[in-house]
Amino acid sequence: MRITFPYMGSSPLVFKQLLSELGHEVVVPPPPSKRTLDLGTKYAPEFACIPFKILLGTYLEAIALGADTIVSTGGVGPCRAGYYGELHRRILHDLGYEVRLLILEPPLRRPGDFLRALSALVGSPLTWLRLPGILRRVWTKLNVLDRVEKAAHAIRPYEVTPGETSRVYNDCLKAIDAATTVAEIRAAEAESLARLAKVPQDRTRQPLKVALVGEIYVVLEPFANHNVQIMLEEMGVIAERSIYLAEWTRGNAIVAGEKNIKGAARPYLSELVGGHGLNSIGETVIYARRGFDGVIQLAPFACIPEIVAKSILPRVSRELDIPVLTLFLDEQTGEAGIRTRLEAFIDLLAARRKKREGQVAWAAI
Numbered sequence: 001m002r003i004t005f006p007y008m009g010s011s012p013l014v015f016k017q018l019l020s021e022l023g024h025e026v027v028v029p030p031p032p033s034k035r036t037l038d039l040g041t042k043y044a045p046e047f048a049c050i051p052f053k054i055l056l057g058t059y060l061e062a063i064a065l066g067a068d069t070i071v072s073t074g075g076v077g078p079c080r081a082g083y084y085g086e087l088h089r090r091i092l093h094d095l096g097y098e099v100r101l102l103i104l105e106p107p108l109r110r111p112g113d114f115l116r117a118l119s120a121l122v123g124s125p126l127t128w129l130r131l132p133g134i135l136r137r138v139w140t141k142l143n144v145l146d147r148v149e150k151a152a153h154a155i156r157p158y159e160v161t162p163g164e165t166s167r168v169y170n171d172c173l174k175a176i177d178a179a180t181t182v183a184e185i186r187a188a189e190a191e192s193l194a195r196l197a198k199v200p201q202d203r204t205r206q207p208l209k210v211a212l213v214g215e216i217y218v219v220l221e222p223f224a225n226h227n228v229q230i231m232l233e234e235m236g237v238i239a240e241r242s243i244y245l246a247e248w249t250r251g252n253a254i255v256a257g258e259k260n261i262k263g264a265a266r267p268y269l270s271e272l273v274g275g276h277g278l279n280s281i282g283e284t285v286i287y288a289r290r291g292f293d294g295v296i297q298l299a300p301f302a303c304i305p306e307i308v309a310k311s312i313l314p315r316v317s318r319e320l321d322i323p324v325l326t327l328f329l330d331e332q333t334g335e336a337g338i339r340t341r342l343e344a345f346i347d348l349l350a351a352r353r354k355k356r357e358g359q360v361a362w363a364a365i
């Protein structure tokens with residue numbers, strides 16, 4: 001099999017190792033670009049959400065590079081993500097590409113489907129014996145990637161030289177990519193964290209704190225959200241993302257988790273609305289309690305779960321006194337528009353903080 005997969009954040013480094021250790025020839029798709037989105041938009045139904053279009057464009061680019069099999073994840077619940085695989089397969093077949101699509105369904109919800117797709121991926125009995133070791137290595141890599149990325153995000157708002165953190169972080173990714181054993185991956189992590197800590201920083205700054213919530217693909221893939229997290233950090237704002245892949249996998253695929261988020265959302269929304277709609281509410285509540293200055297909801301245009309969340313967020317915002325900005329994203333969205341809205345939102349948050357500090361100083365006199 002010449003196998004490919006969807007591109008999302010730094011996860012391609014993990015999928016590349018996993019699939020090549022399982023004995024496949026891996027076709028790493030190119031990072032999503034305008035060309036990817038144009039391709040997906042051309043062949044997807046007009047009403048499809050932006051993750052669907054980027055994934056379709058990614059598959060077409062990978063097929064052009066020689067891929068004959070696509071492995072992707074499925075989904076359950078009242079959201080069209082569960083139909084992505086079948087719809088992608090039909091569109092690709094209608095275009096004349098006889099590719100095979102292997103859909104990994106959530107193992108705890110659809111164990112039979114998950115095992116069938118896994119068997120096709122694992123293949124020989126010898127590989128089954130090696131599977132625990134392979135999973136240990138890729139799980140280590142996934143966690144290391146998350147920790148190193150979090151370290152870079154924590155440093156960037158304080159960097160003295162604009163762009164320095166990103167430059168060091170990109171070098172770190174290359175070192176982690178080259179590491180394959182658990183010992184090598186851990187050594188690459190230690191070296192990466194040490195290098196990032198050496199980035200010159202101005203710790204006298206008191207950055208605003210903003211959280212990013214929303215649908216998983218547009219939260220995790222910088223191309224889909226116009227690099228909003230780094231854009232905010234380069235404006236000197238701490239931008240905490242609600243989703244990291246290892247944590248999400250642990251909380252959704254390995255153990256049935258996220259009780260805190262559901263509990264926090266319950267006064268406002270208690271029904272599953274599909275996708276990450278409920279999470280967007282619960283996480284906003286949690287970030288308000290943690291004293292964040294504001295929340296940004298990232299939502300694919302026409303994404304029903306996030307539209308439901310958006311209709312409830314004004315009440316959360318009012319009752320918990322936390323400003324919320326929603327950014328809807330589709331193929332028409334431009335970086336300049338996003339930047340302008342972020343700048344206006346940051347100005348608003350800075351004015352609120354100044355006013356609050358003024359009131360505290362006045363009360364102390």
Ligand code: SF4
Pocket residue numbers: 049050051079080081215274275276300302303304305306
């Ligand atoms: S959560 Fe939203 S964007 Fe994601 S698949 Fe469902 S409808 Fe599309």
